Amino acid sequence: MPTLKMILNGQEVTIDVEPGDLLANVLRDKLGLIGTKISCGEGECGACTVLVDGRAVDSCIYPALKAQGREVITIEGLGQDNRLDAIQQAFVDRTAPQCGYCIPGMVISAKALLDENPHPTRKEIKEGISGNLCRCTGYYQIIGAIELACERLAERGGPE
Amino acid sequence: MSNKVVGESVPKIDAATKVRGQRKFPQDFNMEGQLYAKVVWSEYPHARVLKIDISPAEALPGVVAVLTSKDVPVNEYGINIMDQPMLVGEGKKVRWLGDRIAIVIAESEKIAQEACQRVRVEYEPLPVVSDPREAMKPDAPLIHEERGDSNILKHIKIRKGDIEKGFAKADVVIESYYFTPHVEHAYMQPEAGVGYIDEQGRVTVIAAAQWSHDDLHQISHMLDLPLDGVREIVPAIGGAFGGREDMYIQHLLALCAYCVRRPVKMVFDREESIRNTGKRHPYYMKYRTGATRDGKLTAVEIELISDAGAYASTSVAVLSNSASFAAGPYIVPNAKVDAYTVYTNNAVTMAMRGFGSTQPPVAYETQMNKLAEALGMDPVELRMKNLLEDGSIALTGNPMPKGVGIKETLRQAALASGWREEGGHWIKPDLGTPSAPYRRRGIGVACGYKNVGYSFGFDDKTGAVVELAFDESGEIVRALVKVGASEVGEGSHTALAQIAAEALGIDYAKVRVALVDTSVVPDAGSSSASRHVYISGNAVMRACQEALHKREAALRDETGEKHVVGKYEYHGRSVRPTTPYDPETGMCDPHISYGYAAQIALVEVDVETGETEVLEVWAAQDVGKAINPGMVKGQAGGGVHMGLGYALTEEFIQKEGLVKTRRFSEYHIPTTADMPHELETIIVEVPDPTGPFGAKGVGEMTTLPTAPAILSAIHDAVGVWIDNLPATAEKVWRAMQSKS
Numbered sequence: 031m032p033t034l035k036m037i038l039n040g041q042e043v044t045i046d047v048e049p050g051d052l053l054a055n056v057l058r059d060k061l062g063l064i065g066t067k068i069s070c071g072e073g074e075c076g077a078c079t080v081l082v083d084g085r086a087v088d089s090c091i092y093p094a095l096k097a098q099g100r101e102v103i104t105i106e107g108l109g110q111d112n113r114l115d116a117i118q119q120a121f122v123d124r125t126a127p128q129c130g131y132c133i134p135g136m137v138i139s140a141k142a143l144l145d146e147n148p149h150p151t152r153k154e155i156k157e158g159i160s161g162n163l164c165r166c167t168g169y170y171q172i173i174g175a176i177e178l179a180c181e182r183l184a185e186r187g188g189p190e
Numbered sequence: 191m192s193n194k195v196v197g198e199s200v201p202k203i204d205a206a207t208k209v210r211g212q213r214k215f216p217q218d219f220n221m222e223g224q225l226y227a228k229v230v231w232s233e234y235p236h237a238r239v240l241k242i243d244i245s246p247a248e249a250l251p252g253v254v255a256v257l258t259s260k261d262v263p264v265n266e267y268g269i270n271i272m273d274q275p276m277l278v279g280e281g282k283k284v285r286w287l288g289d290r291i292a293i294v295i296a297e298s299e300k301i302a303q304e305a306c307q308r309v310r311v312e313y314e315p316l317p318v319v320s321d322p323r324e325a326m327k328p329d330a331p332l333i334h335e336e337r338g339d340s341n342i343l344k345h346i347k348i349r350k351g352d353i354e355k356g357f358a359k360a361d362v363v364i365e366s367y368y369f370t371p372h373v374e375h376a377y378m379q380p381e382a383g384v385g386y387i388d389e390q391g392r393v394t395v396i397a398a399a400q401w402s403h404d405d406l407h408q409i410s411h412m413l414d415l416p417l418d419g420v421r422e423i424v425p426a427i428g429g430a431f432g433g434r435e436d437m438y439i440q441h442l443l444a445l446c447a448y449c450v451r452r453p454v455k456m457v458f459d460r461e462e463s464i465r466n467t468g469k470r471h472p473y474y475m476k477y478r479t480g481a482t483r484d485g486k487l488t489a490v491e492i493e494l495i496s497d498a499g500a501y502a503s504t505s506v507a508v509l510s511n512s513a514s515f516a517a518g519p520y521i522v523p524n525a526k527v528d529a530y531t532v533y534t535n536n537a538v539t540m541a542m543r544g545f546g547s548t549q550p551p552v553a554y555e556t557q558m559n560k561l562a563e564a565l566g567m568d569p570v571e572l573r574m575k576n577l578l579e580d581g582s583i584a585l586t587g588n589p590m591p592k593g594v595g596i597k598e599t600l601r602q603a604a605l606a607s608g609w610r611e612e613g614g615h616w617i618k619p620d621l622g623t624p625s626a627p628y629r630r631r632g633i634g635v636a637c638g639y640k641n642v643g644y645s646f647g648f649d650d651k652t653g654a655v656v657e658l659a660f661d662e663s664g665e666i667v668r669a670l671v672k673v674g675a676s677e678v679g680e681g682s683h684t685a686l687a688q689i690a691a692e693a694l695g696i697d698y699a700k701v702r703v704a705l706v707d708t709s710v711v712p713d714a715g716s717s718s719a720s721r722h723v724y725i726s727g728n729a730v731m732r733a734c735q736e737a738l739h740k741r742e743a744a745l746r747d748e749t750g751e752k753h754v755v756g757k758y759e760y761h762g763r764s765v766r767p768t769t770p771y772d773p774e775t776g777m778c779d780p781h782i783s784y785g786y787a788a789q790i791a792l793v794e795v796d797v798e799t800g801e802t803e804v805l806e807v808w809a810a811q812d813v814g815k816a817i818n819p820g821m822v823k824g825q826a827g828g829g830v831h832m833g834l835g836y837a838l839t840e841e842f843i844q845k846e847g848l849v850k851t852r853r854f855s856e857y858h859i860p861t862t863a864d865m866p867h868e869l870e871t872i873i874v875e876v877p878d879p880t881g882p883f884g885a886k887g888v889g890e891m892t893t894l895p896t897a898p899a900i901l902s903a904i905h906d907a908v909g910v911w912i913d914n915l916p917a918t919a920e921k922v923w924r925a926m927q928s929k930s
Contacts, residue, residue: 058218063211064214064218065210065211066211067211067215067378067379068217069428069460070853070854070855072854074853074854075854104211105209105210106210106211109210114206118210121205121209122205123201124820125199125202125824127202127205127208127679128429128681128824128828129429129678129679130204130208130213130428131378131426132378133208133211134209134211156863159862160861160863161861163861164378164831165375165376165429165832166680166828167827167831168826168830168831168869169865170823170869171820171824171827173862
C-alpha cells in the first residue's frame, strides 16, 4: 500500500492509502477530519473544498496521492483553539450558515479567494464561490459575510 | 416584558460549530465494530418480481447478511397511508425505481456494493404509467390493484357560489393551461446514518429526520416492536425542505440493526439520493378566471391534477392545501375547483417547501398578470382591488382570521421596487436601459400565501419541557429547552431559544436547546408547515411561564430547591379548531394561521438566445414578528433561490419512469452566477394575535411568488407567456419565434 506524506493543517502526516483513494475519503475516514463534507461526489458542489498548496480543490475527486509532499488545509486548520478565523467569525455574525453542510467548503473557498485577492469586488466574490452550491441561503448572507471579513482583515492589515 | 432578545439578529445557536466543521451530521457518526449496508434498488419502474437469488451475494467474503422481504416482520410503512413495502419480495410488484429488493450488510462499504451487484433478480416488466392524466383513465393499468379500481388517490371538490352567474358578470375571461415539473429537494447532505441497539436494547437510529416521533410509529409498526422499543436521534440535518418528512433511510437502518444486532452505517451517494427519494409534485393546472372591466374577480374554474407517483406519501394533504389556495389570496365570490392526485410509476412525490401551495401561484398569479394586461390595468392595482383582508371570505367559505397582511406586503414590495401610487392608481417604474442592445428589460409582480401549522382538522400539537437552574440568589443561571423540533437549518432551535430567553427574562446565552432524541424530548410534530416558531414557540413560551410560576412557589417555600421543570403541550385547536373539506361543497375552515409574501422581479431577456437573467428581486414577507431578522432574511434568500430554480433551471426529468437527471451536473440548482444580482428583503410585521410575540411562519412563503414574478417579468420584457416551467432559454426563444 503506498504511503502518503503531506503537511496537513501545519503538521506532517504519514498514512497508508490505496492507489484509488480520494483525498476527501482519506481525510474523513482515515484521519477523522469530518469537517470536509461529501455531497455530489463529482466535483460539482464544492462541499468538499480544501486547500492544496493554497489552491482550492474538490477533494471528493482529488486523488489522495496527488497531495504527496504538499500542504493541505482543511476547515479544521482555520482559527486557533477557541478563536475563529476572521472569515469564520464573519459567517457567524452575518447569519450565513443555515444547515451548514456547505459551509466548511464555502469558508475554504473564501479563504482561497481572500488569500489571493484581499480586496475583491462583489462580482469577484460571487465568482470565487460559484463552484460552491448551497440550497438554503441564496448565497446573499455568505457573500455579505465574505465582504465583512474583507473589511475586518483590511482594518487589521492583513490575514492572521 | 423586556423585548431585547426577540427581534434581534443574535448569532445562531449552532453557527460557531458549523463554521468550524465540528457539527456532526449523520454521515459523521461511526461506531465501534460497525458494518456497512447498501441497497439493491429496483431496475424497473413497474414490474413483477419473479425470482430473487441472494446466494451469490451471501457467498462473497465479508458479507454478513442479505436482507429480503422475508426478514421484515411487518412489510409496510408510509407517513399517511401504509402503502409502501419495505422490501419487495418474490411475486410482488415494484412500482417505481426507488423500490428495494434487498439490503446487503458487510464488513466494508466496498464489499456491500460488490455484493449488491451479485444479487440476481428476475422481473416481468409491466406497462408503465408515467402521466397522471393517462393514469386517471378507466382503462389505465392499475398501480395498486389492492386499493380499488382506479389510480385516482383523491378527488377534492370546492363549489362556491354560482360560477355560471359569475362568468356571466365577467367582462374579461382568461383561460390557460399550466404545468409545473417534478423538483428535487437537493439538500446538500445526502441520506445517511447509523442504526444500532442501544444500552437499553432499543432499536436506535441516528439520522436526519423532520419528524422523528412519527418515524418511531412507522418503525415500531414495521418491526412489530412497542413504541418504547425504538429510538431516533437527530443530529445536524443538512437541509430538508420537506424531503425528510417521509423516511428514506431511517427505517432501513432500523431494520439492519434489528436483524444483525450490530451497528450498521449506510450512506447514500448523490445518485442514489436523487434516484430513489421523493420529489415535489408536478401539477397540470387548467384555469379560467373572470373579472369585470373595473378589475373585480367574478369567478374561477380550476382543475388541478397532481402526480402522486408510486406511493401516497402526503399527496392527499398536499392536494388539500393546493385546492384551498387555488384561487390565490383574493376574494372570489364564485368558484369551482376539482383537484385530483393520481398514482403513477414516477418518483414518489411528497412534502416540499410550500406543501402544495407552491404550484398554484404559478397559475393563479400568471392569470392575474394576464388579466391585468387584458384589462389594461396595472398588475399591482388589479391585485389591490381583490386581495383578502381580515374577515374576508376565503375560497372555502371561512372568514380569514386576524392578521391578514398581504395588502401591506404587496404595497411595501411595490414601493421598494419603484412603483408609485398616485390618485388611487398604481404606476409601474421606469426600468432604465438594458445592458446590451440585444437584451430587453421587464418587471413582474406576484403574491402568495400559505397556512402555518397543520390543517383540515388534524390537531397540531407540540410538547415542550423547560428546565431551569438557579443560583443561591434565585437568579436563573441556565435554561434547557427540550422539544422534539428538528433543526433543519432554518434556525428553529435559535428562534425557540430566543423565545425562551424573552419569556424567562434572561440572556440568550443562558439558554440551551437539547439534541432531538426521542428518548429525551417530547413530540413536537414535524419541521414543516412553517410551524415551529408559531406552534412550538407557543409551547416553549408557555412551558417557560409554567416554570416561572413554580419558581415563585419554590422560593416562597424556602425549600432550597435549585431546579424547576416547566411543561406544556400546546394545541393548535386551542386557537381555533380547523375542519376537513365538506365532501360535496368543499366548504370548511381549513387552516389555523397564515403567512403572506409578495415579490417583484426585474429581468433582462436576451432576444437572441432566450436566456433570462434576473437582475433584482424585491421580496416582502409578512412574518407577524421577526423573531430573528437575520434568519428571516436567510429564509428569503433561500426561498428566492428555490423559486428561481423552479422558474428557470430545475426539472427532474423521467422518461417512462426512468430517471434522466441523475446528478448535480444534470440537475441544475442555481449557483451564485444564476442568482439575482441584488435581493432586497422587506420584513413586514402584521401581527397574528395568536402567535408568540405576534409571529407567524416564514420558511415556505418566501418561495411562493418568485417563479410567477419572473414569468411575468419575462412577458413584460419580450411579450411571451411561458405557462410551462421551467422557462428555459430554449422555451423562451421558441415562444418568441412562434409569436413573430
